[in-house]
Amino acid sequence: MDSTVVSTGTNEKTWGGGNQPLKSSYGKMMMWFFIVSDALTFSGFLAAYGFSRFKFIDYWPIADEVFTHVPFLHGQELPMIYVAFMTFILIMSSVTMVLAVDAGHEMKKNKVIWYMFFTIIGGAIFVGSQAWEWATFIQGDYGAVQTKGGNILQFGTYKTIDGEEVFKRVAVEDFTTASHTDRVQHENKNGLWFVGESALPAFSVNDVLHGLESHPEILVRTQTINEEGEKTVLSRAASIDQIKNNGKRYVKGANLEVNEYGAPLFADFFFFITGFHGFHVFSGVVINIIIFFNVIIGTYERRKNYEMVEKVGLYWHFVDLVWVFVFTFFYLV
Amino acid sequence: MAHAHKLEIFRGLIKFKSNTQKIWGVLLLLSIITLIEVVLGIYKPAALMVPSMTPFEGGFGALLGNIIFSGFIYTKSLNLIFIVLTIVKAYYITWDFMHMRDETKSLRRLVVWTTIFLISYLVFILLQEGGYIESVYTNGFVKRDF
Incomplete structure (x- = not known):
């Protein structure tokens, strides 16, 4: 740095400039x-x-x-x-x-x-x-249902692995089939040019509910963390209840607005x-x-x-x- | 620019022969710490999933004790270990990779104490308020299980 910095001070005078106290x-x-x-x-x-x-x-x-x-x-x-x-x-x-x-x-x-x-x-x-x-x-990866209150409901089932009962996640696609729907995605070109909407979810909440009802082994898991530090798994009846009464839309993946893993x-x-x-x-x-x-x-x-x-x-x-x-x-x- | 490097870490317990050797030594240390973190993070030993102390009960002394030992009382032991290991890693990155060890004491204090003071304040105030809002949600009249 000697080539760019001109030392003007003298060594004897503290306030004469040219000091580098931090070296x-x-x-x-x-x-x-x-x-x-x-x-x-x-x-x-x-x-x-x-x-x-x-x-x-x-x-x-x-x-x-x-x-x-x-x-x-x-x-x-x-x-x-x-x-x-x-x-x-x-x-x-x-x-x-x-x-x-x-x-x-x-x-x-x-x-x-x-x-x-x-x-x-x-x-x-x-x-x-x-x-x-x-x-x-x-x-x-698995997809989930978002409730009216903005909570996330995930799906899974109990499996026995090495003699232990473990809750394993199940993808929504694996038990739900999309029903025919007349609902068409509204695009800017078919109406008011300044009104559009993003892609429609793959399933409606009703589809998920039908899928859940026809697969008796699948349970719903909520966001609430219990005393063991794990997410709470609901009973079969409560699972169906939650989806039926509170389910609002099917979500998969995460973006700035929704997040299938929990809080946005x-x-x-x-x-x-x-x-x-x-x-x-x-x-x-x-x-x-x-x-x-x-x-x-x-x-x-x-x-x-x-x-x-x-x-x-x-x-x-x-x-x-x-x-x-x-x-x-x-x-x- | 050929200034001397300080070559010992752990307060002189380990002394390296050259700066290059010290760099590899510090890498080894950082890798071991990361490995410990990852193993603990995957296995999550049940014994470490709870705080290591229970809150003190009683008057003002207990309140003071709860504040002083808050890390042990309100944080899971595992998380406390993670935070301490992170700070250890940060120390060696700053001291040996960024050569803070070789700078003057005043530059070191200038950088380190400023950040430590301001960050502690920020973290304290935000976590405190986050806990307060949580208590309003839980004990107040805010419904969110729908």
């Missing part, structure tokens, strides 16, 4: 200050998530039941595995980043290039995994927080690519220091740091 360059310090403010933004989001969760403490979805998918292992329930893999990828790319910074201190250009390259690959894998996670979450707020916060974090990762990858090419064309070699790599490194580690917290509060706690 850190301007750019690095500003990166730290940015990180502090960004950390406060993220903690604001996570605290808001905590607020909403405390508000619905007995009704909140259980993350282990939501994020059970792993690519290429279709139909298996493997909670946490994929997100643990994502966490590991991000920590790993943090390691290659810090190795790049270290190589930069030793002015080893080729090593910096390779470590930066691995960091970028790690970041890309992470962003891709997050996109896949989103797609799976949006698509949903869960989906909203999931999209918002992981989305905001994913955006950080994405911009981190872009900045890393820029610095990567700068290293290749030898900008920092000529500048005789690799502090720029250190600065983007700080940002990259911060993204990893945030993920550690998102991982805990979204998937573990």
Whole structure:
């Protein structure tokens, strides 16, 4: 930084300027200050998530039941595995980043290039995994019925596995057949151009009710978490009652409005927080690519220091740091 | 830029020979912590699914005790373990990957205490209010089981 900063002060005079009490360059310090403010933004989001969760403490979805998918292992329930893999990828790319910074201190250009390259690959894998996670979450798996009060009713049946009675979820499609309906989706082109509606649900509540009545083994599970920390399963009579009296529409998957796993707020916060974090990762990858090419064309070699790599490194580690917290509060706690 | 790195972690219990070695050592530590979290998260031992202490009963002293030990009284042990492990991970990422260990004491305090103070305040106030609204929903006249 000596080439860009002119030292005007003298060493004897404290107030003469040119002091660096924190012994850190301007750019690095500003990166730290940015990180502090960004950390406060993220903690604001996570605290808001905590607020909403405390508000619905007995009704909140259980993350282990939501994020059970792993690519290429279709139909298996493997909670946490994929997100643990994502966490590991991000920590790993943090390691290659810090190795790049270290190589930069030793002015080893080729090593910096390779470590930066691995960091970028790690970041890309992470962003891709997050996109896949989103797609799976949006698509949903079992489907559910939303009640008039906005609660979610899910379906399942008791199965005996290894001599133990376990409640296993059943997809609505497996016991319901769509009846013929004259209800047509209203599109903008068939009427008022400014009035439209989104795609109609695959089943009506009546279809689901008929399906439920003709399959005596299927029970309804509510959102309420009981004393064992599990969702409450209703009796057969109560199941039919709930669907008949309170059922409003069939939902599958999650979006900003409904969420087949439980409270819509869960989906909203999931999209918002992981989305905001994913955006950080994405911009981190872009900045890393820029610095990567700068290293290749030898900008920092000529500048005789690799502090720029250190600065983007700080940002990259911060993204990893945030993920550690998102991982805990979204998937573990 | 060839400044010296501090190479010991655990208050000098483990001392690495070079900075590169320290990075791999910290990676190992972080991986082990993540592995513990994932295993605990999948198996959820029943013993850890309840808070480790019961609330104190009685006067002002009990109230004070409940506040001081609130983490043990109102949080499931498992969740408390997760939060503590997360903070441990955050510490090593900041200290060794972001080189906070090598910065001056004043820069360290500037960054760390500011965030800790503001985040604690934010978290306290939001969780407190979330609990209050929950109590209004539960004990008030808000119907939501329909």
